[in-house]
Amino acid sequence: MPVFKIQHVTKYHYSRPVKESVNQIRIYPVASAQQEILQQDVTISSDPEPFFFIDYWGNRCADFSVLDAHTSLVIDSRVVVRTIGLETIPDVNSSREELLTLIENDFHLLELSRPEEIKATQALQHILDELACEHKTVMQIVEACSAYIFSQFKYIKGITNIETTVDEILQHRSGVCQDFAHVLLQLLRSMGIPSRYVSGYICPNKNGMRGEGATHAWVEAYIPQLGWSGIDPTNNVWATSHHVKLAVGRNFNDCSPVKGTFKGISRQTLSVYVSVGYEDGHVFEEVNDVQMIVSETEKEADRQLALEEEQQQQQQ
Template sequence: MPTFKIHHITSYEYDRPVTESINEIRITPYACEEQEILEHELNITGNPTLLNYTDYWGNRIGQFNVNPPHSELVIESKLVVRTKAPTDRTLVFNTGFEQLQQEINQSLALLELTKPEAIQHQEAIQEIVRQIYQPWKSVAATVQDCCQFIFQHFQYIKGITDIETTVDQIIEHRSGVCQDFAHVMLQVLRTLKIPSRYVSGYICPNKNGLRGEGATHAWVETWIPNYGWTGIDPTNNIWVSNTHVKLAVGRNFTDCSPVKGTFKGPAHQNLYVFVSVGYEDGHRFEERNQVKTPVVAEEGLYRPTIDEAGRQQQ
């Protein structure tokens, strides 16, 4: 069972003081059998009172306010987590769509996650479905084929998409990063009526050179009948094992953003994100990104902080 040390810093800098910063964070690992929190230290500018609760999806949420004028907001998470999933999962590859439908009929939560978005290029999604779906295949095999198709037919290119990129746009240019691969896979699986959800987290250092290591990452969890939720990573074409640390789950990245909020003041904001993931053998991977926005809030109005979700995930 590997143990990882994860250092995650989100830093907002403003060119003039802002006030009434109201924020929501999802940087405490998701509570599940596959991982165990050994240590977690959280430091926030001004040491505000943190309101903790669990949301609809089971995510651990922290809310806080920073009311006095400030030119910087830093949210620092120091985490030691042990992943307990096996290196190679033994999945159920003999349960089909008839059994899946029976389980969906017994759960409104699963039914909710079978509904695809209304998009313009749904015919392109249907074409992917026609290429991967065979009625005699199990649900797990179909999910695996979907993952492989996206891995083979979509290019992994950083910097060409952001949080506002739609599934239609991803379909058009057939490229992007992990969040984009996950959103396309969700659309395909939900078109097949397979319950699926978006996952935000980290992918940890390893000897296989997986894409996205050392930064916040995104993948998909899908419901396999007679088995339950299991993760699959279309960016790397693998079933999730003990190299992934899960932070949050939801319908899409908006349910899983590590940090989001609003502030008051006519200021330019810069976002810097630093993530360091260390393995127990001493190997460490670090990455620091800067995101800038030219938009300035009007005097007296609230405006959103740059959403960390799609800006940082790779």
């Protein structure tokens, strides 16, 4: 039963003071039979009072606001977690017919078995035809889809973002963990298998897995006789005691660790720092300068900033 010390720091920097920042965080690891939260401390700059609640998917979340003017926002989570998951997943022979019976009597499973509407239906169907899953068990289908993504898609950082669609990922067949999770969700749901997106951390002990020591994403599929079972298409492994789960949902948007808004005309940057400490004293650190998605409102703010800067230069 390994114990991990995880620090997850999210830092927003604003080029000019902003105010009335309203935020929502999902950075509280799931407490379950598979993982025990031994300690967690979360500090937020300006020390706002968080309002805790459980969302639709069962995730522990918190809302908070920073009303005064500020030029940065830092959210620092430090958690000690013991994972109790199995190192191997029991092999079961449940069929899709057995799964269909369960879905008919459970709206939640039905909701998670419906695929997104995409344009690349032919490309997706080609993959399904190649996998030939008609006579496979549910577990075999999940394993086959994960193995296909692992072998046929390239792991490349920096070419996608949280807004990248399944159509785009299918076209260039590359990306990172969240992209592979979204493709796997589409494949499984297209075959009627309920599945959900999982955010968390992967904490292998220096064995070279992709995404180790950083925020990570994988998928949980509902398998009769087993229930919700996690599989990681980025590494083509079942999620066991080295995967620490933060949140679940239909897709990334339901599991985003931090999201929010503010008032003010400012450019913002985002950096994420993750440190995973292992029982042997080894520490894995990763820092990412996250590519921000620019909305039309932010584009207008950029135009206003550029205009003000130009006017200031003319006055000098």
